Every structure is written in structure tokens, then in C-alpha cells.
Amino acid sequence: MTRNLLSGICLLLSLTAAAAEFSPDVRPGAGVTEQRLLSDYFAPLADTAMDSEVFVLDSGVPGAVGLMIGGTHGNELAGQVAALLAVENVTAIRGKLVVIPYVNRSAMSMPDSRNAVTRHHRIESRSGERYLPYGDRRTDPADQGVPDPGRYTNPPGYTLENGAESRNLNRTYPGKADGTPTERLAWAVMQLVRAEAIDFALDMHEADTPERKPTGEADYRPGGNRRLAYTLVAHPRGLETAAFALLEMDADTGISMKLEESNSTYRGLSHIEIGDNSPAVSFLSESPNPGQDRWRDDPDVVSDTRYPLTHRAGLHLRLFKHLADAHGDATGKRLEMRGIPEYEELMAGPIGRFLN
Amino acid sequence: MKNRVRRILLALVLCVAVSGAALADGVVLTPFGQSPDAMMVRVVLKKLGVDGRLDKLLEADGLQGEQVLITVVAGSSKGLGEAGIDKDAEIARMNSVVAAARQAGMKTLVMHIGGKGRRGTLTDLFIVEAVPMADKLLVVEGGDFDGLFTRLAQEADVEMIPAPSVRETSGPLEAILTEWGVLP
Numbered sequence: 061m062t063r064n065l066l067s068g069i070c071l072l073l074s075l076t077a078a079a080a081e082f083s084p085d086v087r088p089g090a091g092v093t094e095q096r097l098l099s100d101y102f103a104p105l106a107d108t109a110m111d112s113e114v115f116v117l118d119s120g121v122p123g124a125v126g127l128m129i130g131g132t133h134g135n136e137l138a139g140q141v142a143a144l145l146a147v148e149n150v151t152a153i154r155g156k157l158v159v160i161p162y163v164n165r166s167a168m169s170m171p172d173s174r175n176a177v178t179r180h181h182r183i184e185s186r187s188g189e190r191y192l193p194y195g196d197r198r199t200d201p202a203d204q205g206v207p208d209p210g211r212y213t214n215p216p217g218y219t220l221e222n223g224a225e226s227r228n229l230n231r232t233y234p235g236k237a238d239g240t241p242t243e244r245l246a247w248a249v250m251q252l253v254r255a256e257a258i259d260f261a262l263d264m265h266e267a268d269t270p271e272r273k274p275t276g277e278a279d280y281r282p283g284g285n286r287r288l289a290y291t292l293v294a295h296p297r298g299l300e301t302a303a304f305a306l307l308e309m310d311a312d313t314g315i316s317m318k319l320e321e322s323n324s325t326y327r328g329l330s331h332i333e334i335g336d337n338s339p340a341v342s343f344l345s346e347s348p349n350p351g352q353d354r355w356r357d358d359p360d361v362v363s364d365t366r367y368p369l370t371h372r373a374g375l376h377l378r379l380f381k382h383l384a385d386a387h388g389d390a391t392g393k394r395l396e397m398r399g400i401p402e403y404e405e406l407m408a409g410p411i412g413r414f415l416n
Numbered sequence: 417m418k419n420r421v422r423r424i425l426l427a428l429v430l431c432v433a434v435s436g437a438a439l440a441d442g443v444v445l446t447p448f449g450q451s452p453d454a455m456m457v458r459v460v461l462k463k464l465g466v467d468g469r470l471d472k473l474l475e476a477d478g479l480q481g482e483q484v485l486i487t488v489v490a491g492s493s494k495g496l497g498e499a500g501i502d503k504d505a506e507i508a509r510m511n512s513v514v515a516a517a518r519q520a521g522m523k524t525l526v527m528h529i530g531g532k533g534r535r536g537t538l539t540d541l542f543i544v545e546a547v548p549m550a551d552k553l554l555v556v557e558g559g560d561f562d563g564l565f566t567r568l569a570q571e572a573d574v575e576m577i578p579a580p581s582v583r584e585t586s587g588p589l590e591a592i593l594t595e596w597g598v599l600p
């Protein structure tokens with residue numbers, strides 16, 4: 061009896077200690093030919109909060125293999141939604157598209173700790189009411205299982221002063237098979253990149269908007285050149301492809317983005333490590349998310365008038381298409397897709413019109 | 417006999433000169449401030465059919481008989497760090513490259529394509545050095561939001577050509593390279 065009571069208490073305790081599980085709501089379109097899990101590429105992830113769904117859109121025609129990564133950071137909605145737009149609308153007609161909409165599922169299980177943005181955002185989809193989840197930047201400490209170190213030295217040996225960065229997926233590349241759960245997650249992504257023979261990869265992010273709290277002062281700050289939004293970071297091998305894609309982006313969407321090259325001394329980020337540890341050419345895009353502006357009281361991450369989700373998710377999606385085309389022009393290996401919403405169409409909105 | 421040898425020699429010299437000219441692709445590019453913006457310009461040129469050679473750390477002795485030097489000004493502390501040089505070394509490099517280009521009879525085009533986003537203390541420092549080096553100046557909208565380029569161009573008596581976007585530098589570039597003999 062006492063034993064039963066004790067084990068009951070233990071069970072209860074373990075349940076409360078366990079992280080809230082996040083089950084992504086992805087509604088695959090006809091173009092999805094196979095659904096997999098990251099644990100298919102790295103078995104130790106199976107049955108853990110770090111495992112995540114992978115969607116394969118295979119044309120069956122030889123060509124390039126592209127990878128779209130959303131949800132590296134749970135509080136960066138547009139990359140996740142760009143991935144959903146691909147999974148729910150696109151069909152590959154040459155080559156293969158691999159999509160991970162919520163790569164850090166654990167981070168999605170946490171509420172946004174930076175700006176306390178609402179957890180679920182209601183939209184009207186093709187099939188009615190639907191909610192887009194909004195998570196946190198890093199892995200849930202409960203899923204990480206070990207306390208944050210004082211300082212974090214990542215797999216490539218780069219040391220970050222903030223130990224919590226050990227739970228930031230985009231500081232743990234190229235991962236470590238016997239590392240922390242977040243390092244294993246990065247390792248699983250690398251295993252996928254190698255197993256699927258990915259030719260090019262885009263890791264989709266968001267940053268704070270170029271706007272500052274309206275105070276009437278001019279928003280020009282000499283030396284304030286640190287704006288991340290509207291940036292495409294390219295691995296050195298992909299710099300020229302990125303430049304071509306950005307010119308096409310401008311022509312197609314009117315969005316002019318800044319080109320940056322991976323910094324080979326700041327290790328652990330996807331754009332440098334995927335490119336350095338596999339034959340894939342890697343890129344990272346940043347859109348402007350009002351939800352990441354600390355000065356906003358009640359940011360609307362879906363329908364903000366200047367930075368609506370249609371604009372931000374459209375940016376990543378169209379950019380991916382132009383990277384695919386530019387990569388094809390450069391290598392002769394093409395990924396061709398049908399069903400990608402045009403940018404104008406997307407901007408006419410609302411976003412739910414493009415989701416199942 | 418002597419005449420014949422002379423004629424053969426002359427033909428040889430001509431051949432070398434012609435093939436030399438064909439090898440020189442007309443344009444060499446280098447960043448001023450080590451930002452990747454020079455790659456954007458290289459791609460705009462490529463679309464015009466000009467295969468500009470991009471050398472991030474072009475030195476005076478690295479000119480290969482090109483007709484035009486294009487330098488794209490934008491300061492990147494990250495880029496300078498990667499290259500292992502500081503701002504003074506970058507300015508010295510550009511001074512010597514431009515002097516050598518002038519001596520070789522080349523034209524120098526200075527470009528700024530990053531708009532307002534690529535302005536800041538470091539970039540402004542390079543801009544002040546770059547504008548007087550230019551035979552022409554091509555600036556994408558926003559880059560001159562405070563009139564810095566206009567003022568420097570007036571002081572140095574350099575023609576400044578505006579462009580609405582990076583993509584739309586294509587038209588002015590085509591016109592400039594035609595005027596300077598790179599494009600027919």
C-alpha cells in the first residue's frame with residue numbers, strides 16, 4: 061500500500077517534471093511523398109521530445125535536393141509558417157524537397173520568454189479554424205535534462221559566455237552524437253543532410269524589425285549596423301548563388317535583402333557548419349518579426365500592418381525558390397517545384413487561405 | 417629574308433597583344449571595407465555579360481590589364497576580421513590599388529549599394545576616402561539619405577549617378593561600361 065502510494069507520488073513527480081509535449085499541427089498536401097522522423101536518421105532521438113517530423117516531397121525525377129528548416133527558434137513564426145506553406149502546397153516536379161517545419165520541437169513546447177507573445181494564434185484556414193503555435197527560443201530545460209553550464213563550449217570548440225546558449229540549437233552545430241539533447245538534435249539534422257545528400261539548405265529565422273520605438277528622433281545611428289532582419293547569410297561556397305537569388309528576390313517581391321557571408325571564426329551556426337561538414341551549400345534567412353521587438357506592448361505576429369506574416373513567410377518561401385533556381389543555374393542540378401504561392405497572392409492574404 | 421623574319425615577329429607580337437586583350441576581361445572588382453556587397457555587383461555584371469574578376473584583397477600588383485576598377489564601399493568589421501586587416505590597412509590597400517589603376521590608364525568606379533542599412537561609422541570612414549578616388553560614383557538610393565555622397569562628390573568634382581536598387585544598378589553600369597569601352 062505504502063509502496064503503491066510512493067510509486068504513485070513518484071509517477072506524479074516525474075510527470076510534472078517532464079516537459080509539456082508539443083504535437084505539431086502540419087497538414088500535408090498532395091505533394092508530400094513520405095513522412096519521416098529525425099530519429100530515422102539518428103535513432104537515439106526516438107521517443108524523446110527532441111524528435112521531429114520530416115516531410116519529403118520527391119518528384120522521382122533526378123535533380124537537386126533542397127532542405128528547408130523551420131522552427132530552429134520557437135519564437136520565430138515566419139520560418140515555421142514558410143515550411144508549412146511548402147508542405148501544404150508544393151509538389152516537386154524535378155529533384156527532391158525535404159522540409160522540417162518545427163526542428164526544435166522542445167522549444168515549441170515552451171511559452172515565449174522574451175516578449176510573452178501569445179502561445180496560439182487563431183487563423184481561418186481552408187478547412188476552418190486553426191491555430192499557429194508560438195514557442196520559445198531555446199530547448200526546454202526539462203528536455204535538456206542537465207543544468208545550463210556557466211559558460212558553454214559548443215561542439216566546434218567555440219565558447220559562449222551565456223550558458224543558456226547550450227540550449228540554442230543554432231549554437232550547437234554540427235552537433236554531437238553523444239552530447240546534450242540539443243547537440244544530438246543538431247547531429248540528427250547533420251545526419252539527415254548527409255543521408256538525403258542535401259545539395260542546399262535554408263535555415264529560416266526571424267529577428268527584431270528595423271523599426272524602433274517611435275520617439276520622433278531620426279532612426280539613424282552611426283555604427284548601428286547590426287540589423288539582422290532582411291539578411292541572407294551564405295556559406296562562402298554559396299555566396300554567388302545567394303547574390304543571384306537576392307537580385308531575383310528584389311525583382312519578384314520588391315524586397316531588398318542584405319547579403320552576408322558566414323563568419324568562419326564564430327562557430328556552431330547552421331550556415332557555417334552544415335556547409336563545412338557536408339557537401340551541402342547552406343544559407344540562413346532573417347525576416348522582421350514584430351514579436352521580437354522588446355519595445356512593443358502587444359505585438360501582432362500574424363497581422364501587423366507593416367510586417368504581416370504573409371510578407372515574412374512569403375519572404376522565406378520565395379527566397380528558397382530563388383536559391384533553388386540560382387543553385388540550379390550554377391550547378392545544372394535543379395529542384396523544380398509547382399504550387400508555391402506567388403508573393404503577390406500571399407500578400408493579398410490572409411495567410412490561412414494558403415494553409416489546409 | 418630579314419624582312420620576312422621581321423614580319424613574322426610583328427605577327428607574333430600582334431597575336432600576343434590581341435590575345436592579351438581578350439584575356440583581360442575588362443573589369444576587376446574589389447570591396448572597400450570587406451563587405452560581401454562586391455559579390456552583388458559581380459552578379460549584376462554577370463547578368464550584363466561581363467565576367468568581372470572579384471579579388472577581395474586586390475593589391476596594386478594584382479591588376480591584370482583590365483580597363484575598369486570597380487570598388488564597392490561598405491565597412492564590415494566581420495569581413496575585416498576575417499581578412500585579418502584593420503581599417504587603416506584597408507585604406508592603404510585601396511590607395512595603392514587606385515594609384516596603380518590610374519597609372520595603368522584604368523577608370524575607377526566607386527559604388528555603394530547597401531542603402532541606409534550599410535551606413536555607419538566604419539562605412540562612412542571608407543566613403544570619405546573612396547569618393548575622391550572615383551572617376552564616377554554609383555550610389556543606391558538610401559545610401560545618400562543624409563547627403564554625404566552628394567557633398568563629397570561635389571567637393572571632389574566627381575559625377576554621382578543614383579540607382580533605385582541594387583538590381584537597377586544594371587542600367588547605369590551598362591552605360592558606364594559602354595562609355596569606358598568595356599562593353600561595345
Ligand SMILES: [Zn+2]
Nearest residue numbers: 133136265266
Ligand atoms: Zn533565429
